[in-house]
Amino acid sequence: MEQPNVPATGAERREHFRAPWPINKTLQCELYLQPGDPEVFYLHVVDLSCGGLGINCHRDLPPETEFRLKLPLEGFGTRAEVLDFRCRVAWRKYLLGGTWNHGLEFTALEDEHRLTVEEILDTFSREGRLKRYRFNRMLPVALREKSEGPWMAERYASNLTLETVELRLDRPLEEGLAFQVRLALEFGMPSLHLPARVAQSQELPGARHQVELRFDELSPEQDKALRTYLERCMNSR
Numbered sequence: 315m316e317q318p319n320v321p322a323t324g325a326e327r328r329e330h331f332r333a334p335w336p337i338n339k340t341l342q343c344e345l346y347l348q349p350g351d352p353e354v355f356y357l358h359v360v361d362l363s364c365g366g367l368g369i370n371c372h373r374d375l376p377p378e379t380e381f382r383l384k385l386p387l388e389g390f391g392t393r394a395e396v397l398d399f400r401c402r403v404a405w406r407k408y409l410l411g412g413t414w415n416h417g418l419e420f421t422a423l424e425d426e427h428r429l430t431v432e433e434i435l436d437t438f439s440r441e442g443r444l445k446r447y448r449f450n451r452m453l454p455v456a457l458r459e460k461s462e463g464p465w466m467a468e469r470y471a472s473n474l475t476l477e478t479v480e481l482r483l484d485r486p487l488e489e490g491l492a493f494q495v496r497l498a499l500e501f502g503m504p505s506l507h508l509p510a511r512v513a514q515s516q517e518l519p520g521a522r523h524q525v526e527l528r529f530d531e532l533s534p535e536q537d538k539a540l541r542t543y544l545e546r547c548m549n550s551r
Contacts, residue, residue, distance in 0.1 A: 340356050340357070340358060341356065341357055341358070341359065341385060341386060342354060342355075342356055342386065343355045343356070343357060343383055343384060343385050343386065344383070344384040345381060345382075345383055346381055346382035346383070346384075347379075347381045352384070355371070355373070355383070356371065356372070357369045357370065357371040358370040358371070359385070360415070362431065362434060362435065363431075363435070364420075364428070364431055364432065364435070365419060365420060366401060366404065366417065366418045366419040366420050367418050368415065368416065368417050368418070369415070369416050369418060370409065370413050370414070370415050370416075371413065371414060371416070372412055372413055372414070373414065374406065374408075374414050375403045375406060375414070375416055376403065376406070377403050377404070377405060377406060378402060378403060379402065379403045380400065380401070380402045380403075380421065381400070381401065382398070382399070382400045382401075383398075383399060383400075383401060383418075384396050384397070384398045385397040385398075385399075387430070392430055392433050392434060393430075393433070394426070394427070394430040394433075397427055397430055397431070398424070398427055399420055399422065399423045399424075399427055400420070400421045400422035400423075401418040401419055401420050401421055402418070402419050402421050403416055403417070403418060403419075404417045404418065404419040405417045451471075451500070451547060452470055453470060453471040453474060453497060453498065453499075453500075454468045454469075454470060454497075454498040455468065455469055455470065455471045455479060455481050455495060455496065455497055455498075456468045456469075456495075456496040456498075457493045457494070457495055457496075457527075458493065458494050458496075459491070459492070459493055459494075460494075461494060465496065468498075469481045469482065469483060471497075472524070474497075474544065475544075476529075476537070476540060476541060476544065477528060477529060478510075478513065478526050478527060478528050478529065479495060479497070479510070479526075479527050479529075480524060480525065480526045480527075481524075481525055481527075482518065482522050482523065482524055482525070483522070483523050483525050484521070484522065484523070485523060486515040486517065486523045486525070487512045487515050487523075487525050488512060488515075489512050489513065489514060489515065490511055490512060491511065491512045492509070492510070492511050492530070493509075493510050493511070493512070493527060494507055494508070494509060494510075495507070495508045495509075495510045495527060495529075497540075497543075499539075499543050500543075500546075500547075501543070501546050503539065503542070503543055506536065506539050506540065506543070508529050508532060508536055508540070509529065509530040509531065509532075510527040510528060510529050510530055511527065511528055511530050512525060512526070512527055512528075513526045513527060513528040514526050
């Protein structure tokens with residue numbers, strides 16, 4: 315069957331910083347085109363800004379179509395469970411495989427949902443590069459108090475960012491205490507040794523403690539290595 319040749323329509327304006335969506339999966343949303351019960355609607359979010367979002371789906375929504383959409387956020391690292399908004403189709407274009415790319419513009423966004431959008435956008439820099447990333451890998455981490463002292467038993471990082479590393483220990487650590495942190499990186503990268511200080515230590519059920527260490531004055535080489543590793547983690551998802 316011949317595929318339609320439909321050019322992009324409408325003005326695709328870039329007035330707002332657009333961040334790529336941090337989780338690549340199909341979302342089951344609620345679409346309200348008419349009053350009454352919602353329609354189950356499956357989509358991929360391509361990017362997000364304070365003014366709207368880009369989506370891919372198997373349905374053609376003509377330009378200027380207005381509707382309400384409820385987008386689930388479970389597992390995306392936000393405090394909110396859903397993003398609920400009204401929008402209009404600003405533009406759309408046909409992609410291969412019977413898929414349509416749409417640019418949706420927010421027409422009504424309550425303050426609580428606007429704050430959720432800002433929370434998501436805050437995980438990205440102005441260039442779209444990673445600032446924070448909810449870590450989902452098995453990264454061994456070791457600590458020691460002195461540069462030549464013994465390493466504590468390895469643990470796995472529960473989260474890693476450009477600024478901090480979090481891990482669970484059997485005992486608390488005093489805030490402000492200095493450590494050297496060893497990260498056993500993947501992708502053939504050498505282990506990274508970074509200076510850090512305990513930012514906080516929180517007791518958990520089962521006599522465990524969630525400890526956050528903040529990196530302390532990284533060299534340009536250390537910062538570059540950490541950025542490279544996190545970006546490779548993001549691209550390998």
